[in-house]
Amino acid sequence: MSSESRLYTFSQETKDHLRKFRLGTSRSNDPQAVIYLIDKVTKEIRQDDDKTVYKTLDEIADDLPDHSPRFVLLSYPMTLPSGRISVPYVMLYYLPTTCNSAMRMLYAGAKELMRNTSEVTKIIDIESAEELEEIPGRLGAK
Numbered sequence: 001m002s003s004e005s006r007l008y009t010f011s012q013e014t015k016d017h018l019r020k021f022r023l024g025t026s027r028s029n030d031p032q033a034v035i036y037l038i039d040k041v042t043k044e045i046r047q048d049d050d051k052t053v054y055k056t057l058d059e060i061a062d063d064l065p066d067h068s069p070r071f072v073l074l075s076y077p078m079t080l081p082s083g084r085i086s087v088p089y090v091m092l093y094y095l096p097t098t099c100n101s102a103m104r105m106l107y108a109g110a111k112e113l114m115r116n117t118s119e120v121t122k123i124i125d126i127e128s129a130e131e132l133e134e135i136p137g138r139l140g141a142k
Contacts, residue, residue, distance in 0.1 A: 008110045009044045010117060017047060018073075018118050025075030026087055033060050033092075036071040036114065038106055045071070045110060045117075061129035069107040070094045071114050076139055088139050091120040097127050 010018075017034075025032045033054040038045050048070070054060045064070060072092035080086050093111060095104065115123055124138055 007043055008038065008113055009042070011044065011046065014044075014046050015117065021053075021073060021075075022089060022119055025089065028075060028087065029077055030055055031057070031074065031076045033057075033072055033074040035060070035063060036073065037068075038110055040103075040106070043106075045114060057132040057135060061132050064094055064129045065096075067096060067098045067100075069096065069099055069103055071107075071111075071118075073118055073120065074135070076135065078136060078139060080140060086140075088122065089120055090122045090124055090139070091115055091118060092132075092135070093123050093125045094129075095125065095127060 021032075021034060031054075034052070035048040035054070036045055037048055048063070052059075052063070054063070060072060060074075064072075072094060073089070074092055075087055075089050077085065077087045091114065093107075095107060111123070124135065126132065
């Protein structure tokens with residue numbers, strides 16, 4: 001067992017939600033996203049308190065904190081240059097340059113565990129909410 005899986009925890013409710021979200025978004029016509037955080041005391045990885053499912057990148061940008069990292073799971077339907085519809089399921093690793101080193105280490109240690117548990121296909125690192133505007137291009141949308 002890896003050290004990450006002993007340090008960080010997921011509740012069964014969170015694991016169930018991760019699975020339900022992944023399966024429920026695979027055929028969606030609209031973008032959907034959820035924000036996850038790590039509880040500093042318990043080291044539990046859980047959805048942000050409000051349980052919001054975001055429908056636009058602007059909504060996500062409004063709720064990302066200025067000085068604290070987050071994991072954002074994003075299902076983003078798009079039309080590829082070939083005309084084919086694709087629904088990539090990715091994790092945005094939001095790590096603002098202004099966050100302290102303890103928070104950087106906390107989230108860096110959980111990055112691969114979150115990737116594996118959420119079963120995303122790709123991780124995109126971002127440092128500011130403004131970088132969300134670049135996500136469609138980074139995913140290969142027309």
